[in-house]
Amino acid sequence: MWIYFYAAHLLGDFIFQSDQFIEQRKDKPIVTLVKHVAIHALLMGMASLVISVINPSITSATFRSFGQAIFLISISHYVIDYGKIKLSKKTNKVSSQALLFLLDQVLHFLTIIFVLHYFTTSEWSLMDSIQAFYGDFGIYEKITATICVFVLATYGTGYFLGILLQNLAPTNELQEGIYRLSDEKTEVKTKYESDGRTETEITTIKTEQYFHDSPAKIGQIIGMLERALIVILMMIDLPQGLAFLAALKTLTRFKQFEHKQFAEYYLIGTLSSAMIGILLGIVAANIW
Template structure:
């Protein structure tokens, strides 16, 4: 419960309570970001302190771990900001930003595990043994099951959304708005043809236009969320062939846009990345809960 609750608190503060503007200018909103972690981690530690230790030893079980988590979080965020300053926001550097993102989350997860070892007497060997015993036994406590499901939900939506965004990069506006190609044919008739209908002096002019629309990012994000959640559900119940219908449905909805090769490659990369993350999370859920 302790590890899951602290990890859930981190995900809530890092992804649910952070706006896009806070992510773009993290240094400017760093105090607000840390306040979110202070409040959410404080609530999580208060629950642990009350439930596990019956309000005993407040310094060791509440104040020290909270201070440790907040201070280390500040140091990790400052390090990430300094590193990102050296990376320009170009498509070629997306993988570097993805590495920074994954390393940042891995460091925060390591800090949470270290906090459990230092302040709550949970050894790494005990964590590993518990995870091995849980695999395929369905013996997870109901409270831990709820926490685990919420964590998987956040990983499948917000966290995976960031990963896919870094993998595919930013789509150029001409591809993002491309709807299809419209061809107009105009039959030009010569003056002589009007007087002599049987002559063949006419010709056809062909004009190509590109049609555009204003895309809704919120709808695309929601589609990605539902897609990964469906993949997780289908993976858990073992309905792997049904995953193909998700890809087919997305392809039909974007049929006209697939005429453009660059957009098609962008679409394929994003879809495969999203499906892959959904499969990985689905296999984790299947191994722990089923």
């Protein structure tokens, strides 16, 4: 049953948390964290209702235990997030920020697992919970686990890569061949005088078209769709489709590869995104 609570956590952390809300944490950490934890508590309450509908045999005592677990998980969530905010202010290193993000998510996951185990009377072990990802789930648990994988592959991975690659992103300055297209055309005009002489006039016309790169949100959406498609291809056992996906994505950025900084950023980002997508795709494939 922990998978329903974990799905609620992922929805609260990535789907129901806007960029503006994350920025407000810097100025008003306590207020925003209370709101954030309240959203998590509400989503976990909904998860409890889903569990009770799927399993009508659940007793009122178990349902009360869910309430106690939600309270303790919410308190733990506040403490973990508050500690993350304090630690993130002490370091600006990309590696440290990325590590804090991973540690934050791991601590939340383990908290959900252990708190639910403490407040329920069912037999449980960590290995049993991990093995559930390899075919031991019921149909509803499989659907919920798949939702978790897609949230991690899209929003979760996108947020993580945004931290990891923030110092590698190319600048937004206008550069030849990247944000500016130049063209040069030569026109030759011949004039015939009345005395039979000819005069040739050569004119060179140079044109330049300036344009800005796509907004950052567009790149994020493309990355999310890419990883979602990778997971789907892995689930339906069609890995050869990854080659088509790579070719399609490369085609849209072909002109910008003339710029070394962009090419390196694109390569690192694409390989990292694809690698995580493939790993999560393998997990999703094993669920079913």
